Amino acid sequence: MTDFVEQCRREWKRLGVSDPLAEEMAADLASDLSEAEAEGVSAEELLGMSAFDPPSFAASWAAERGIIPEQPSPTNARRRPLFLMAFTGVAAIALVVAAGLLLTGEPKLTLATSGTRAGGIGPLPRSVVHSTSAPDPVEWILLVLAVIALGFAAWLWSARARSHPPTAPGQ
Amino acid sequence: MAVSSTRGTELLRGVLDLCLLAVIDEGPAYGYEMTKRLRERGLSFVGEGSIYPLLGRLERDGLVETYRAASNGGPPRKYYRPSSAGRIALALGVSEWRAARDAVDAVLAPVKVEVAT
Numbered sequence: 001m002t003d004f005v006e007q008c009r010r011e012w013k014r015l016g017v018s019d020p021l022a023e024e025m026a027a028d029l030a031s032d033l034s035e036a037e038a039e040g041v042s043a044e045e046l047l048g049m050s051a052f053d054p055p056s057f058a059a060s061w062a063a064e065r066g067i068i069p070e071q072p073s074p075t076n077a078r079r080r081p082l083f084l085m086a087f088t089g090v091a092a093i094a095l096v097v098a099a100g101l102l103l104t105g106e107p108k109l110t111l112a113t114s115g116t117r118a119g120g121i122g123p124l125p126r127s128v129v130h131s132t133s134a135p136d137p138v139e140w141i142l143l144v145l146a147v148i149a150l151g152f153a154a155w156l157w158s159a160r161a162r163s164h165p166p167t168a169p170g171q
Numbered sequence: 172m173a174v175s176s177t178r179g180t181e182l183l184r185g186v187l188d189l190c191l192l193a194v195i196d197e198g199p200a201y202g203y204e205m206t207k208r209l210r211e212r213g214l215s216f217v218g219e220g221s222i223y224p225l226l227g228r229l230e231r232d233g234l235v236e237t238y239r240a241a242s243n244g245g246p247p248r249k250y251y252r253p254s255s256a257g258r259i260a261l262a263l264g265v266s267e268w269r270a271a272r273d274a275v276d277a278v279l280a281p282v283k284v285e286v287a288t
Binding site: 027046047056093 | 201202204205215221223224225227228230231245246248249285
């Protein structure tokens with residue numbers, strides 16, 4: 001039963017419930033559970049199915065009291081990973097493309113205009129294709145942007161992991 | 172049995188707030204004490220859910236007042252009692268419940284129940 005209260009306390013802390021309120025709820029819960037145990041009443045009889053899921057119980061209690069923001073809706077919770085996955089995928093593809101262009105040393109094509117016009121008569125300006133093996137700054141810019149985007153994606157994933165910790169089996 | 176238990180839980184869910192207000196209207200009580208009072212009246216399946224989130228909602232909505240006091244030899248407990256708004260909500264809720272119960276009874280009364288033994 002102490003373990004149940006401790007898990008609730010951790011959940012309240014994670015949710016940002018103030019210490020005095022969390023302490024008050026934990027003390028009330030612990031007193032009730034102790035009294036029930038002394039009278040031969042199990043935690044399951046007192047708490048129902050909540051006895052097997054302390055984090056949900058703690059979150060539900062705090063939310064109903066109005067001391068934490070409402071939990072995000074399942075729709076929003078699903079949308080964010082989809083957006084994050086798409087963002088991460090695009091950043092990864094950009095990184096691979098930029099790296100590939102730089103590593104393969106493929107000739108880079110640039111378009112330049114040359115030509116002269118003398119006395120109004122002469123060759124018209126024409127487009128000439130120059131080839132060069134020097135890396136174009138565009139590839140470097142793409143590479144840097146892709147690395148930054150991937151770093152940002154990694155930060156978003158870690159922030160999400162902190163706010164949605166995996167539930168331990170059996171809880 | 173499972174069906175019966177589920178229906179009982181669903182029925183109780185809609186009126187558990189009234190039941191809580193009713194038992195603390197008899198006298199202030201802390202959480203576990205309310206559970207005992209409900210169980211004494213046959214609402215043992217209150218354990219399917221938990222009264223704590225519901226108490227939190229009643230508190231947030233201003234339907235209960237709370238205070239701390241020592242229990243019988245134990246640590247100080249948080250006692251709940253209905254506020255004036257809570258008493259009004261209780262009266263209205265009981266009226267609604269009775270109307271609904273009578274209507275359902277009128278529908279179900281002609282049904283002859285035979286229980287196989």
